[in-house]
Amino acid sequence: MLFAIDGCPRPRRYSGGGVLYRKCQALALWLICLVCAGVTQAGNPQSVYWAGFAFTGDSASRASVVPHSTQIIEKKSAEKLNQALLIAMRNRAPEHLKIITDQLAKLDGSTSSTVLAVALDRETTSVEHIGGKYKVLIEVALQALFFDFREKQVIASYPVTLQYIDLLDVAPTSEQLNAIFAKKLYGGDASDLPQAFAQTLARVQLPNAAMKRLQVATVEFTEAAKTSLPKRELDAPLRMTLANEFSKLLSSETGVGLLPPAMGEAIGGVMALRFSDQRVYQLKIPSADYLVKLRVDRLASRVLEETPAMKNLLFGAVFNISVVEPLSGRVYFDQPLRKGATKVVPATQTEIDTWAAQYETLLSGLNVFSSAAAGRVDPKWLSAQQPGGNSMKKQLSSLQELIASCH
Numbered sequence: 065m066l067f068a069i070d071g072c073p074r075p076r077r078y079s080g081g082g083v084l085y086r087k088c089q090a091l092a093l094w095l096i097c098l099v100c101a102g103v104t105q106a107g108n109p110q111s112v113y114w115a116g117f118a119f120t121g122d123s124a125s126r127a128s129v130v131p132h133s134t135q136i137i138e139k140k141s142a143e144k145l146n147q148a149l150l151i152a153m154r155n156r157a158p159e160h161l162k163i164i165t166d167q168l169a170k171l172d173g174s175t176s177s178t179v180l181a182v183a184l185d186r187e188t189t190s191v192e193h194i195g196g197k198y199k200v201l202i203e204v205a206l207q208a209l210f211f212d213f214r215e216k217q218v219i220a221s222y223p224v225t226l227q228y229i230d231l232l233d234v235a236p237t238s239e240q241l242n243a244i245f246a247k248k249l250y251g252g253d254a255s256d257l258p259q260a261f262a263q264t265l266a267r268v269q270l271p272n273a274a275m276k277r278l279q280v281a282t283v284e285f286t287e288a289a290k291t292s293l294p295k296r297e298l299d300a301p302l303r304m305t306l307a308n309e310f311s312k313l314l315s316s317e318t319g320v321g322l323l324p325p326a327m328g329e330a331i332g333g334v335m336a337l338r339f340s341d342q343r344v345y346q347l348k349i350p351s352a353d354y355l356v357k358l359r360v361d362r363l364a365s366r367v368l369e370e371t372p373a374m375k376n377l378l379f380g381a382v383f384n385i386s387v388v389e390p391l392s393g394r395v396y397f398d399q400p401l402r403k404g405a406t407k408v409v410p411a412t413q414t415e416i417d418t419w420a421a422q423y424e425t426l427l428s429g430l431n432v433f434s435s436a437a438a439g440r441v442d443p444k445w446l447s448a449q450q451p452g453g454n455s456m457k458k459q460l461s462s463l464q465e466l467i468a469s470c471h
Contacts, residue, residue: 109162110270111176112210116146118181118339120207130187132245133204140250142340145257148250149182152258158265177214178270182224182261183207183337185308187245188301191235195415198235202228202244205308206257207324208264209337217348218335220271220321222264223312226257264316269471271321276470278314279323279352283307284359292363294419310358310430317434320470323352354396354466358430359384361400363422374411379418380404381426385433387463397463399456401449403429439464 117137119126126134137145153163163180183206190201208222226248236244249257271277283303290299307325315322324335326349337345362382369376386398405425409416432445441460449456 109158109160110178111162111164112178112180112270113176113213114150114163114165115179115181116339117142117149118183118209118337120183120185120338121336123338130184132189132242133184133187133249136242136246136249137340140246145250148252148258149261152262153265156259156262156266159267160269161265177212178219179211179213181209181211181337181339182257183209186304188305189241192417193235194417195413198232199417200228200230200232200236200241200244201420202241202248203305204245204248204257205305206261207308208261208268209324210270210321211337211345211347215348216345217350218323220277221311221324222268222315222321223308224257224260224264225309225312226255226260267319268321269319271470276353276466277323277350278320278354278356278470280307280311280314280325280358281352281355282326282357282359283310286359286361288362289360292419292422306358306360306426309427310356310434313427313431313434314356314437317431317440318438318467318470320467323349326352326355351390353389354470355388355390357386357388360426363426365418365422368406370411372411375409375413377407377409377416377421378404379407379421379425381422381429383426383429387466396466397459399449399459400451401429401433403432403445404448436460437463437467439467 119130121129150165157163161180185205185207187205188201188203190199192199192201204226206224206226208224210219210221211217212219228244228248247253247256251257253259254263283306285293285299285303290296293299293302304325311322311325314320333349333351335347335349337347360381360383362380364380364382366378367375368378380402381404382400382402384398384400387396388394388398389396403425405421405428407421432442436442436445437460446452446456
């Protein structure tokens with residue numbers, strides 16, 4: 065059967081017309097094949113082998129880095145956690161991935177060698193006595209870690225952070241804290257690990273060898289910013305926490321899987337991955353094509369308005385983000401940024417968790433930046449930047465092109 069293609073000349077009875085027509089037919093056929101290949105690729109998810117739950121880092125430090133999580137997993141078993149994760153992934157299967165759970169990857173090249181693990185990085189437990197109440201903050205930081213089993217090399221990381229906040233009349237016991245951790249790791253709610261993990265994987269598209277790779281390389285607090293920290297000794301753990309949170313925001317807003325932050329367990333370009341069945345892998349972290357650097361310059365708060373009934377408080381974060389190509393030294397983005405947020409409290413409230421509000425404002429600033437890097441720029445946020453202007457608009461455009469090259 066012959067198809068008439070618009071724009072292609074019909075056969076004529078003069079010399080050369082048939083050649084031109086056949087060339088146009090060949091071009092049309094090539095285009096159709098290209099489209100079909102794209103449809104086929106989109107309809108064939110990438111095969112990934114499920115490795116299950118694992119810990120990152122040295123096993124000797126596990127009890128001090130993730131004490132509650134370790135106790136819960138040893139008590140309830142990693143196998144039960146793996147089952148909960150698999151059920152959640154089956155109920156919400158990833159669009160672009162085929163998770164293989166009943167076979168092992170082969171090293172002879174006959175199968176995919178991409179492996180997926182959910183790796184636990186750290187946990188945070190904070191209990192603050194505020195105004196006669198006890199504020200409980202619990203965080204568990206993990207990552208959906210994809211690695212090449214043959215090469216023992218990280219492919220991409222998609223951070224997952226579980227959070228629990230509550231206000232109690234009395235300080236929680238160790239048993240109560242363990243119960244919260246058990247709920248976050250094994251629970252069935254959207255904010256618990258199985259569902260959050262499935263949600264993270266829902267639209268993941270793994271990079272191929274030609275795609276560029278991003279990595280959060282450094283996080284720093286200036287001396288001015290350190291004065292806002294609850295404790296000076298929190299500087300190092302907070303920088304690691306921010307690196308993970310920034311990676312999570314960049315990944316979720318742009319849809320790009322980042323390399324693990326070049327801090328903590330990633331120092332030296334190697335990450336230790338330890339499974340509950342005693343398997344241990346030293347995974348190589350490849351060099352990033354682009355490095356993202358964050359410097360927190362200042363965190364501030366002040367009273368905007370006060371009446372006999374209420375106070376309107378302003379919290380602000382001033383920080384700098386740069387994105388550079390390490391080999392060439394080319395700078396794609398390097399701008400001072402700021403984010404403000406207001407909070408209304410009763411005039412009778414004498415104690416305010418200033419640090420928590422400042423930290424949330426900083427995270428909000430990183431989130432709106434990540435959204436702008438993906439091409440969704442908030443005009444109000446853009447107009448509030450100083451100096452901003454055409455220089456920032458041009459750099460944002462360059463950054464958006466860079467992000468597009470990482471897909």
